[in-house]
Amino acid sequence: MHDDPIRRFRRFSRAVTTEVGALDASFLGRGRPLGAARVLNAAGKGRREVAEIRDYLGLDTGLMSRLLRSLESEGLIKLSADPQDARRRVVTLTSAGQAEFKAYEALSDEQARCVLERHKRADTLLEAMDLVATALGRDRIELKPEDPRAPAALHCLGRYYEELARRFDQGFDVSLSCDPEAGDMMPPRGLFLIAWSDDLPVGCAGLKGHGGDTAEVKRVWVAPVARGLGLARRLMAAIETAARAQGVTRLLLDTNSRLPEAVAMYRHSGWTQIARFNDDPYPDVFFEKRL
Amino acid sequence: MHDDPIRRFRRFSRAVTTEVGALDASFLGRGRPLGAARVLNAAGKGRREVAEIRDYLGLDTGLMSRLLRSLESEGLIKLSADPQDARRRVVTLTSAGQAEFKAYEALSDEQARCVLERHKRADTLLEAMDLVATALGRDRIELKPEDPRAPAALHCLGRYYEELARRFDQGFDVSLSCDPEAGDMMPPRGLFLIAWSDDLPVGCAGLKGHGGDTAEVKRVWVAPVARGLGLARRLMAAIETAARAQGVTRLLLDTNSRLPEAVAMYRHSGWTQIARFNDDPYPDVFFEKRL
DNA sequence: AAATTTAGCTGACTTTAGTCAGCTAAATTT
DNA sequence: AAATTTAGCTGACTAAAGTCAGCTAAATTT
Incomplete structure (x- = not known):
């Protein structure tokens, strides 16, 4: 009751x-x-x-x-x-x-x-408030392109790296991974999207292109307070649309089996698992999608 | 930012x-x-x-x-x-x-x-809502006496036992512990208080008496969503006031070192650690307080 | 028993919010 | 150039909320 x-x-x-x-x-x-x-x-x-x-x-x-x-x-x-x-x-x-x-x-x-x-536990309270505010305002979450070096982008990426560090046994050091050049994630070659819930960035996704017909999806992240709202799919769909508009016909992405939600999401969204296509030390699962 | x-x-x-x-x-x-x-x-x-x-x-x-x-x-x-x-x-x-x-x-x-x-994660959302609602309404939290067999009391006690089961290595089975008779936690011998945040019970505390000048404090619990609001102290103070009014001059309580917040709270509220005074298998820390 | 307090009712009033038709003037379409 | 659309303004209106003084009747105090 x-x-x-x-x-x-x-x-x-x-x-x-x-x-x-x-x-x-x-x-x-x-x-x-x-x-x-x-x-x-x-x-x-x-x-x-x-x-x-x-x-x-x-x-x-x-x-x-x-x-x-x-x-x-x-x-x-x-x-x-x-x-x-x-x-x-x-x-x-x-x-x-x-x-x-x-x-x-x-x-x-x-x-x-x-x-x-x-409040003694203001951090817990704020976390709860963020979650509630994001959930209530879910229909007003907007995806907007952003410079991947802008403060909001760095905020998202920082959170993303922190989360990878927590999830991977060996931690995560972005300098050991292949960190895309900002220019490769900006028009006309690529894109970097941020999902905004009011004035809070709650997710991001990058499209790393080099002008050819193959491009890579990078840095797909949804804030813990915004999970369960279908935001990752929305970000992926927007990235795919942008990729198509830029003439891309084949998308690649790498991820890690320690992120099972992400792997499951890709599998259910038309991605096909393929063999390793880079030598980045962190990913162990690789996908492609024909557009 | x-x-x-x-x-x-x-x-x-x-x-x-x-x-x-x-x-x-x-x-x-x-x-x-x-x-x-x-x-x-x-x-x-x-x-x-x-x-x-x-x-x-x-x-x-x-x-x-x-x-x-x-x-x-x-x-x-x-x-x-x-x-x-x-x-x-x-x-x-x-x-x-x-x-x-x-x-x-x-x-x-x-x-x-x-x-x-x-919402896919309605439970997470509701937990956050409970926390926020309790925090915002903290000044309207009321302590009210209740029959320890009433539904709200059983709700609190159930949550309390679940939490003990999670915290203790050996789990917790209330039937192995000395569970007070309801009559011992009701006037005139005792008391059972529930802290209400609007219509949600967010804490409880019991005074188990037998009419003499010594009584025992039992079942002090604060819901996770209501922690950090000073509710445990408020409950304890109300129990002490009631005990005094019933002519009690010495209060006892037992607790467990796996509940360090509780132990610390008692230490800071004028309780003195004493030797074991019962053979309940669960507690390992014992306190008394002279009123 | 008289005086005072309390609970609620009533009439007259104000403020805030909001609606709507009709207007002007600028911009756009034809 | 004429017709139409658009952005905003104005006057006249309504509804809802709220305030306040003064009232009645019951209850309480003196």
Whole structure:
């Protein structure tokens, strides 16, 4: 009875409605209705086009217009015409607006700090929060190309290497493995994709090409908090699509029998096991796929 | 940067505001404003006194009165005077009200089911949800006396025994240990407390007395999802207070060195290690505390 | 018994959110 | 160049939520 999944889920909903709802309500402390505060925050976070903000917050054009007017009359924002298309309008925060935005940010940060500081096991709590947030937002996970040397990419790769080191008996040292050149994992020869759940990178996959009709899939990784959401398949499918678009007809990849989930996934996704095709010391299972 | 705790906490807040907020909005599908629906739900869940519901939902008397009026005119509730105090009013659901309440429950259940069914690792997700919900609601955790044979008590004890079985090399079989009689852990001789986080039991502790001035603390357990919140100390303090009130001047307890957190906690809470005082095969560390 | 407190009701009010039709002006299509 | 589409604004509206003063009647205190 106390293990009933539905009951547990609903308990969770109640808890976050109460607690996170209370956090939201604190925005009212700055003497501005929530709607206006949300618009100011969206603008502060870099959403500059009126249509974009309206869309993001799901507002009617009339309501949006009035909210902008009220922020404008408070002297927090300035509206100007988009130079490309004078019908569209662009929001800019005035310095007072910047300050007000920062005040909201500080409020949120402070609340987060309050909750986290009281916890002896903040790391466990955050891990759980990441997992829940990723699961709830699964339909909004986006795959975006990235430079494999960008911070988010290095974050993913670092986690990936750490995990390999934990899984392999002999550990893992990337300098002993054949680490692709960044240029080989970027257009036009290749690609490096990151899966974003909101602002957290939760997975990656690389396509290493050299312009020929064979390319290699590398660095397929899904964060522990994002497993079970079918993200690896989604990343693989995107990589394959990109490979096809780049004229690749044969894909290769190497992996290791200590990663049985990965091996099983490849087997179930149309990959054929083949003989070793490189002398990298880490992999012991090799696959190919004809596109 | 992607590991910044505050950033991660705020990502969680955004995710639940979006997702759980969307679940709430579905209540509007039944053609009733959210306020009225919330009152109906509170009444359906057993909150019968108007003041209690008003307090729970944080409503003004005027607003509450109007919401009750609207539910009454819909034929969903009946209001009557409290027999003890005719100023107070009591809400009763009519059969139409019961049906409507059940429809809301079914809606919530269905939403929970939808989210959970899509997840391959629903158990991991629920574990994380329990942890987050317990952490966020930590200030609302309540200790309540319970019959040690009640379902919630058996739930806690079962989890406790499972954990002992995992921790002890030789496993744990409660029938080989000295399992207290239920009557010894109930007033007036003893006590059995459960820590409730909303409707989930997340900890327990027993006081086993026999009417004399010595009593024993038994079955102190905190659910993994509730650890790090200081619950064990809170339970112990409540047990000690109850023991004092029952005229106990000396408390005993036995534990095991395979539970080092527990041993450390007792040491830091004024307990003194003493020699073995029973022949139970499982404990190997013994404590006493003079009250 | 009188005074005070408490629980709830009512009317009059405000704020916030949101909808909708019709408008202007710029951009795009024909 | 005319017609159409698009982006946003405005006025007039509604619904929901919430506030507040003043009221009644029951209960409690003095």
